[in-house]
Amino acid sequence: MDKVTMTETIIASKLEKGLTWEAIAEKVGASPVWLTSACLGMNSASPEQAAAICDCLGLGSEVSTALQKFPTKIWEQTVPTDPLVYRFYEIMGVYGDTLKEVIQEKFGDGIMSAIDFNMEVDKEENPKGDRVVVTMSGKFLKYSAW
Amino acid sequence: MDKVTMTETIIASKLEKGLTWEAIAEKVGASPVWLTSACLGMNSASPEQAAAICDCLGLGSEVSTALQKFPTKIWEQTVPTDPLVYRFYEIMGVYGDTLKEVIQEKFGDGIMSAIDFNMEVDKEENPKGDRVVVTMSGKFLKYSAW
Amino acid sequence: MDKVTMTETIIASKLEKGLTWEAIAEKVGASPVWLTSACLGMNSASPEQAAAICDCLGLGSEVSTALQKFPTKIWEQTVPTDPLVYRFYEIMGVYGDTLKEVIQEKFGDGIMSAIDFNMEVDKEENPKGDRVVVTMSGKFLKYSAW
Amino acid sequence: MDKVTMTETIIASKLEKGLTWEAIAEKVGASPVWLTSACLGMNSASPEQAAAICDCLGLGSEVSTALQKFPTKIWEQTVPTDPLVYRFYEIMGVYGDTLKEVIQEKFGDGIMSAIDFNMEVDKEENPKGDRVVVTMSGKFLKYSAW
Amino acid sequence: MDKVTMTETIIASKLEKGLTWEAIAEKVGASPVWLTSACLGMNSASPEQAAAICDCLGLGSEVSTALQKFPTKIWEQTVPTDPLVYRFYEIMGVYGDTLKEVIQEKFGDGIMSAIDFNMEVDKEENPKGDRVVVTMSGKFLKYSAW
Amino acid sequence: MDKVTMTETIIASKLEKGLTWEAIAEKVGASPVWLTSACLGMNSASPEQAAAICDCLGLGSEVSTALQKFPTKIWEQTVPTDPLVYRFYEIMGVYGDTLKEVIQEKFGDGIMSAIDFNMEVDKEENPKGDRVVVTMSGKFLKYSAW
Amino acid sequence: MDKVTMTETIIASKLEKGLTWEAIAEKVGASPVWLTSACLGMNSASPEQAAAICDCLGLGSEVSTALQKFPTKIWEQTVPTDPLVYRFYEIMGVYGDTLKEVIQEKFGDGIMSAIDFNMEVDKEENPKGDRVVVTMSGKFLKYSAW
Amino acid sequence: MDKVTMTETIIASKLEKGLTWEAIAEKVGASPVWLTSACLGMNSASPEQAAAICDCLGLGSEVSTALQKFPTKIWEQTVPTDPLVYRFYEIMGVYGDTLKEVIQEKFGDGIMSAIDFNMEVDKEENPKGDRVVVTMSGKFLKYSAW
Amino acid sequence: MDKVTMTETIIASKLEKGLTWEAIAEKVGASPVWLTSACLGMNSASPEQAAAICDCLGLGSEVSTALQKFPTKIWEQTVPTDPLVYRFYEIMGVYGDTLKEVIQEKFGDGIMSAIDFNMEVDKEENPKGDRVVVTMSGKFLKYSAW
Amino acid sequence: MDKVTMTETIIASKLEKGLTWEAIAEKVGASPVWLTSACLGMNSASPEQAAAICDCLGLGSEVSTALQKFPTKIWEQTVPTDPLVYRFYEIMGVYGDTLKEVIQEKFGDGIMSAIDFNMEVDKEENPKGDRVVVTMSGKFLKYSAW
The missing domain is CATH 1.10.260.40 (lambda repressor-like DNA-binding domains)
Incomplete structure (x- = not known):
């Protein structure tokens, strides 16, 4: 299967x-x-x-x-059209360079791992309209010379 | 300017x-x-x-x-190559459909707003290697008929 | 199904x-x-x-x-070829920046929601040829700092 | 110039x-x-x-x-990233086939002209949040055999 | 069907x-x-x-x-490879701007309609090799302000 | 120069x-x-x-x-956005296969040359609106085995 | 069939x-x-x-x-990945402008026909390694004014 | 320089x-x-x-x-539009699979080198119209297991 | 089969x-x-x-x-999304020009063959985390004039 | 600078x-x-x-x-045309799935890091023609549930 x-x-x-x-x-x-x-x-x-x-x-x-089974992870490389998923890509488009600036200022030259990684979704009730809260946590991996 | x-x-x-x-x-x-x-x-x-x-x-x-000035928000629509920014796109590619399932199960048919939205970046110290923690919060917007 | x-x-x-x-x-x-x-x-x-x-x-x-069922909204991201649908994309291509100028002049920095949104189509009889009238209405969503 | x-x-x-x-x-x-x-x-x-x-x-x-001067009308054919303009493309993606069904049901086989065309933008005040109202009007052009 | x-x-x-x-x-x-x-x-x-x-x-x-039935007109947007069809695209690539110059010089700011339109193909016998003659006729549509 | x-x-x-x-x-x-x-x-x-x-x-x-000078003929391979030029591409998209059927029925397996080729544009006055008439003539080139 | x-x-x-x-x-x-x-x-x-x-x-x-049957000649427009076929595209990429310079220097403004055309493949034995020899012959077609 | x-x-x-x-x-x-x-x-x-x-x-x-200087060989990967160069790409599109069949039938599993390679252009006079003759010669490189 | x-x-x-x-x-x-x-x-x-x-x-x-059977080697030309395979493309993107500099400095104008080629994968145990070691070996092919 | x-x-x-x-x-x-x-x-x-x-x-x-300075690593996402660099992409296209099979068989579900990574280039003299030897070493990163 x-x-x-x-x-x-x-x-x-x-x-x-x-x-x-x-x-x-x-x-x-x-x-x-x-x-x-x-x-x-x-x-x-x-x-x-x-x-x-x-x-x-x-x-x-x-x-x-x-x-x-170990999956082969395939997804469309064009930006997806579904409005819920698109909004996350828009966030990455708008804030991608900002994330690079802020993370590398805090941690040095390197990246946040997408492998040693986890994510949670929560609902925050709010009288002006409930809010979706997404929390991502990934290990920082540093570049080093050889 | x-x-x-x-x-x-x-x-x-x-x-x-x-x-x-x-x-x-x-x-x-x-x-x-x-x-x-x-x-x-x-x-x-x-x-x-x-x-x-x-x-x-x-x-x-x-x-x-x-x-x-009100910005015109332009970014490359091809997936970016910088490793730090790419990892966030990889997360969206791997978990995009998962986010749709989990959010709409909790909230109904709608989306998380990318306009009424905020985001924070934190450093979590960890003996196995420090972790990058990213928290996003956006208002839930519901579809309705007319 | x-x-x-x-x-x-x-x-x-x-x-x-x-x-x-x-x-x-x-x-x-x-x-x-x-x-x-x-x-x-x-x-x-x-x-x-x-x-x-x-x-x-x-x-x-x-x-x-x-x-x-909550739909996953998928459509072709290349501009469609059917002449009726293409004309609407041409309108957006020709008048997209104009809409940004005119809407943000009236409302400030933000967008017209495509979720809290409705649209009507009417027929306007006219001796020089009947006209198609399309009316769209969407809630204005404002950007704010955090 | x-x-x-x-x-x-x-x-x-x-x-x-x-x-x-x-x-x-x-x-x-x-x-x-x-x-x-x-x-x-x-x-x-x-x-x-x-x-x-x-x-x-x-x-x-x-x-x-x-x-x-008569303009040469050029625009990016990839879907634009600015959130205000993108929402209009999303509307066309979600409702393009619907517009074709509804307009051709009312008018027969043909298109709404994007040349013999006009458009207005209005602000509708609303206690739940002001609304952007966009009205487009274009002449219906009919296909015929020869 | x-x-x-x-x-x-x-x-x-x-x-x-x-x-x-x-x-x-x-x-x-x-x-x-x-x-x-x-x-x-x-x-x-x-x-x-x-x-x-x-x-x-x-x-x-x-x-x-x-x-x-009213057709949904779909075709490949990449330039077609069949040599007969490609040559017509090559003609439009080579002469597209020329057609714009010559038509708008004759008619003013506007376009040739592809809806109120007809086309014929004829064979012209010629001792140096027969010729294909293609004749297109479309109504001129003028832009006007509002 | x-x-x-x-x-x-x-x-x-x-x-x-x-x-x-x-x-x-x-x-x-x-x-x-x-x-x-x-x-x-x-x-x-x-x-x-x-x-x-x-x-x-x-x-x-x-x-x-x-x-x-012998020109290097370069043009955009994406379909052009200017409405006058686009309509000619739409005609080729809608009628490309038709031209192949009709020309090869008349002439056999081959193509209309875009090199041994000429084209004229005329204005046809018409009380319902003037018409643009475009006439293309190209030598028929036949495929043969070897 | x-x-x-x-x-x-x-x-x-x-x-x-x-x-x-x-x-x-x-x-x-x-x-x-x-x-x-x-x-x-x-x-x-x-x-x-x-x-x-x-x-x-x-x-x-x-x-x-x-x-x-008269074929409709369709092929992938992206450069093919098979190494044998790719090498021919690499040759055209590296030597395309050279072919234009050398052919038009010899013949004037025009092209080599791909319709009135033939091609042979031969094997040339060689102690340093056998060689593939490909010979293409096409009629020269001249541009002329009208 | x-x-x-x-x-x-x-x-x-x-x-x-x-x-x-x-x-x-x-x-x-x-x-x-x-x-x-x-x-x-x-x-x-x-x-x-x-x-x-x-x-x-x-x-x-x-x-x-x-x-x-050792060149970095860069060329456009989209098919070029200049008619002389395009015809060579059309030849590769139409005859690419044929070349693979014929060469590998003669030589076994492998490719024609584009590095250990040379090419000539000749003019063949012909009363029906002069012909362009292009001859390519490349070393055959064989695949082998390890 | x-x-x-x-x-x-x-x-x-x-x-x-x-x-x-x-x-x-x-x-x-x-x-x-x-x-x-x-x-x-x-x-x-x-x-x-x-x-x-x-x-x-x-x-x-x-x-x-x-x-x-002699294979026709086909693969997706867009960069693959599976994280294991993507990392190898990222390495080629980051170090491609470096490889060109270092190899041509050592060998002269030419390439490493991908046909006369072999590759091994080894596991290197390491207390900080095991390492994947990939070794590629290809014959150097030199450009020469003719 | x-x-x-x-x-x-x-x-x-x-x-x-x-x-x-x-x-x-x-x-x-x-x-x-x-x-x-x-x-x-x-x-x-x-x-x-x-x-x-x-x-x-x-x-x-x-x-x-x-x-x-911490670099923003940008490279062309289309496959590069320079023959030396292209051959490495061809290797990844031909052997990408093989690398996934062989590495995950040896190590389990995970990837080879491109961050905690190093690479060497050596020249191996050989009477049949010198060989380029490229050795890559990257830390294995394992997926785990949360």
């Missing part, structure tokens, strides 16, 4: 059981963002995590095996 | 005085991320903010006027 | 019953533009709206469920 | 005199949208209109001649 | 009956260029024209209905 | 003398389309033609030499 | 019979390059050539008919 | 002295194609060759040094 | 037998990098190598024949 | 003094690859390294300061 079929199977089962990503994540003992990315085929799960996900959704070993 | 010359003037003066974005931001009473983005020409400042920035850097009214 | 099959099912049924988008919209109590966009898969309907659309077209619960 | 220099000259003079596009348009007796597009080099003015614009801004015959 | 299937059905029937576009056009009472473009799905036919085409080719009402 | 400077010099002189392309072509004894294309740098002139053009415009031998 | 199926059928039969392009070409009395290009769907064969090819490969009239 | 200035200097001197590439090549004792490519900056010359070229054109040591 | 099916068959069999590329390579007597590239369809195997691979994986003659 | 001017200054001085990258690297005590990349503006030097480079080339403090 490839990752695309795996994702379709998981989503169909999730809808049928009326589960949310948050509820599955809680049962599996993982962050909702990581859990969702693994189910969408963008990260690999350990055998225990894969078993817990399948147990929760009533799915068999084929899905469990597919969840453990 | 256009925004490009304004940015060059500000950066030259900042280097000469040995100031950091963080120090300027503190004196101006604004977030370092916002302050940097305004100085890089990606946001407009109020007359008071513009005056405070120029006062801090010893710059004249031409720069102050340029800081107040 | 995905949105593409939903749209095909709706259009087949609409042709068979000889209905127009305008007639369906009137029965549903919505604007023809919004109604058409929801049936083409570019907006989500409330349960009541979805039921009314299906009732009007003699369609079942699968279509109703598909109409309520 | 080419159109680019003409636009720079007009904008410098407008800033110096503290005029708005709306005020100039009123003196010239034209719509603010058309007036702005002519000053940005995207439409040609009649000798009378060009004279009125230059009179209002205290500019000479070189600018007047440039305003009368 | 969609336009693609319609075109395949018409071409199969045309080959089987050994007809030419020119012969069909003559029976239908239309120009060969228009007739071919309608059969290739790039123009819509009136009910009478559609009936005449189907009568001539021995095809049923499904094809006739498909011929009457 | 390169072709770009040559074109600028010719256009400046033509404006100053109040000449039209048509008038220059008549004096030179050439078609207005060819004459304009040579002056825009897209064709080379013979020494006699170059001398006649310069004589007519009061220009010296540098321009004459530049007119005789 | 379309050209793609035709090519697959020919290649399957060629493999089964253990024939080479060179052997087929010799039996048909044509150049191996032209023969291969016709079998790959990039040129049309005469009825006699088509019959000879099918006779040689033991194929029926469907393939023969397909070989006689 | 960079390669661009070097080429301009050589071409100016060549025009002034009324020399052809062929004449220079003969004096230098090299092929006209190689000589032209070195003068256009696409190949490096030995000190002796560089001295001979400069001697022939009356140019100094700066040009000689520039001719000896 | 085409190369795509061949690769799928090999990978399915490899998973079922629990073999690694390294183990297969050892049995076949080839480098793991070359062996993997041949199984992924990017190199051709000799009859003996193909037989050894199939023997090892329990596969039949169809797979063996497919392994011996 | 920006990085572009810095590189031009360094290269001019290096040519004048007749130094090689290898000689400068030896004096500075760094690898030739790293040293060259820093001088080409793709890495930042420490104050000591910058001083040593400038000392060796007889350059002042402006160059030293520029060498210490």
Whole structure:
């Protein structure tokens, strides 16, 4: 079973059981963002995590095996059109150079790792309109000469 | 004075005085991320903010006027090659659909605003290597029929 | 049922019953533009709206469920070739900077929302040739510092 | 004098005199949208209109001649990144096929002209936040066989 | 029946009956260029024209209905590689600015309509090699202020 | 003198003398389309033609030499945005396959030459609106085996 | 039968019979390059050539008919990645302007035809390593005024 | 002196002295194609060759040094629009796969080198119109396992 | 059997037998990098190598024949998004010009062959984190005049 | 002084003094690859390294300061055309998926770092032709859940 079929199977089962990503994540003992990315085929799960996900959704070993495969991460390189996803690209376009200035001022010449990395999404209630809060954390990797 | 010359003037003066974005931001009473983005020409400042920035850097009214102009926000639409900025695009490519799933599960059909929006960068010390922490907060905007 | 099959099912049924988008919209109590966009898969309907659309077209619960799904809005990013649609892109190309000048002169630094937004199409009879009148209305969103 | 220099000259003079596009348009007796597009080099003015614009801004015959030249209308074919302009492209992406369905249902096989065309921008005050109202009107052109 | 299937059905029937576009056009009472473009799905036919085409080719009402549908005109925006078609793009690349100069010198600021338009192809016998003669005729549309 | 400077010099002189392309072509004894294309740098002139053009415009031998140079014909490969030029590309997009069908039906497998080629533009007066008539003539070149 | 199926059928039969392009070409009395290009769907064969090819490969009239169809020549416009084909594009990139200089110095303003054209491939044995020799011959076509 | 200035200097001197590439090549004792490519900056010359070229054109040591530099070979990756150069790309598009079939049938799995390579251009007189003959010769390089 | 099916068959069999590329390579007597590239369809195997691979994986003659076919090497020309593969492109982007400087300083004007070429991957254990070591070796090919 | 001017200054001085990258690297005590990349503006030097480079080339403090700046690493995202650099991209295109298979088989799900990374170039003498040997070493970074 490839990752695309795996994702379709998981989503169909999730809808049928009326589960949310948050509820599955809680049962599996993982962050909702990581859990969702693994189910969408963008990260690999350990055998225990894969078993817990399948147990929760009533799915068999084929899905469990597919969840453990190392993914080839492919996405469209043109800026995506969906308004929710586009706004994040707009933020990176507007603030990309700002992030470089501010991070390298704090840390020196290097980058924030996208591999040793995690991310959370929270809801902040607010009388003027609720706010989406996204928190990213990545290890700083320094350049050095040789 | 256009925004490009304004940015060059500000950066030259900042280097000469040995100031950091963080120090300027503190004196101006604004977030370092916002302050940097305004100085890089990606946001407009109020007359008071513009005056405070120029006062801090010893710059004249031409720069102050340029800081107040409404920017035309232009950036390369191809994915940028600088490793620090690229990693943020990679995160959006890997986690874009995950963010859509998780946010719309929490909030309904809509988007996180990139206009009514703010962002912070923090340094988290860690014995295995310090971490970059980026926090974004944007108002949720809901679709409705008409 | 995905949105593409939903749209095909709706259009087949609409042709068979000889209905127009305008007639369906009137029965549903919505604007023809919004109604058409929801049936083409570019907006989500409330349960009541979805039921009314299906009732009007003699369609079942699968279509109703598909109409309520939150869409992923995808379109070609190259300028479209169909002459009717191209002319609207030409208008945006010719008048885009003009709209920025005129709107920001009236409202300050910010944008017209494409989420809190509606649009109407009218026919204006005219002896020299009838005219198409398109009216768009979107909430103004202001940038502010943090 | 080419159109680019003409636009720079007009904008410098407008800033110096503290005029708005709306005020100039009123003196010239034209719509603010058309007036702005002519000053940005995207439409040609009649000798009378060009004279009125230059009179209002205290500019000479070189600018007047440039305003009368037939423009070559060039714009970036990649979707623009400025958030205000991008939102209009997003609207066309989301609602382009809807406009085709609704207009051709009302008028038959043909297009809305972008040449025999005009557009207005209005501000609608609203306690939940003011709204931008854009109205476009174009002659319907019908396809016919030969 | 969609336009693609319609075109395949018409071409199969045309080959089987050994007809030419020119012969069909003559029976239908239309120009060969228009007739071919309608059969290739790039123009819509009136009910009478559609009936005449189907009568001539021995095809049923499904094809006739498909011929009457308003087409969505889609083509590749990259320059086509087929040598016959490429040469026409080369002509437009070499002579595009020349056409703009010569037409606007004759007519003023405006365009040649591609909607109120027709085109013919003729064979001119010539001892040095026969020549292809293509004649295009389109209504001039003038820009005017508002 | 390169072709770009040559074109600028010719256009400046033509404006100053109040000449039209048509008038220059008549004096030179050439078609207005060819004459304009040579002056825009897209064709080379013979020494006699170059001398006649310069004589007519009061220009010296540098321009004459530049007119005789073999041009490198470069144009934008993205579809041009100017509405007059775009309409010709739209015609080629809509009717390209039709031209292939109709020409190869008449002539066999081959192409219309864009080198052994000429083109004229005429104005056809018409009470419903004047029409632009463009006539292209190119030698047919046949494919053959070897 | 379309050209793609035709090519697959020919290649399957060629493999089964253990024939080479060179052997087929010799039996048909044509150049191996032209023969291969016709079998790959990039040129049309005469009825006699088509019959000879099918006779040689033991194929029926469907393939023969397909070989006689006038091809629509389509290829990828991005530079191909296969190393053998890429090297020819590299040669054109490195030597394109050189070919223009050398050919037009010898022949005047014009081009080498790609229609009235033929090409051969030979093997030149060489102790330092055998060499591929490719010879192209095309009619010179001259530009002339009108 | 960079390669661009070097080429301009050589071409100016060549025009002034009324020399052809062929004449220079003969004096230098090299092929006209190689000589032209070195003068256009696409190949490096030995000190002796560089001295001979400069001697022939009356140019100094700066040009000689520039001719000896190892070039960075850059060209536009979009297909060029100049008709002479485009025809060679069309030939590669139409016959690229044919060349792969014919060469690998003769030589095995490998490529024709574009480095250990040479090319000649000849004029073949012909009563039906003179022909351009281009001959390319490159060493065959074989793939092997490891 | 085409190369795509061949690769799928090999990978399915490899998973079922629990073999690694390294183990297969050892049995076949080839480098793991070359062996993997041949199984992924990017190199051709000799009859003996193909037989050894199939023997090892329990596969039949169809797979063996497919392994011996000369591949057409196709890959995406846009920079790939998978993080492991992207990092190698980033290295080439950052160090491409450096490689040119350093190699041509050592060897003269020429290139490193990608045909007469091999590559190895090793694991270097390291207390600060294991390291990936990639070694490439290619024959130097020199440019020479003709 | 920006990085572009810095590189031009360094290269001019290096040519004048007749130094090689290898000689400068030896004096500075760094690898030739790293040293060259820093001088080409793709890495930042420490104050000591910058001083040593400038000392060796007889350059002042402006160059030293520029060498210490954190670079914004920009390169063309289209595949480069220079044959030496292109061959490395071809290697990545042909062997990219192979590298992913072989590295992840050895190390698990993760990547080779391009930040904690170094590279060497060596010359291997060989009677059949000298070989270029490139060795890359990067830390393995593992994905883990959160």
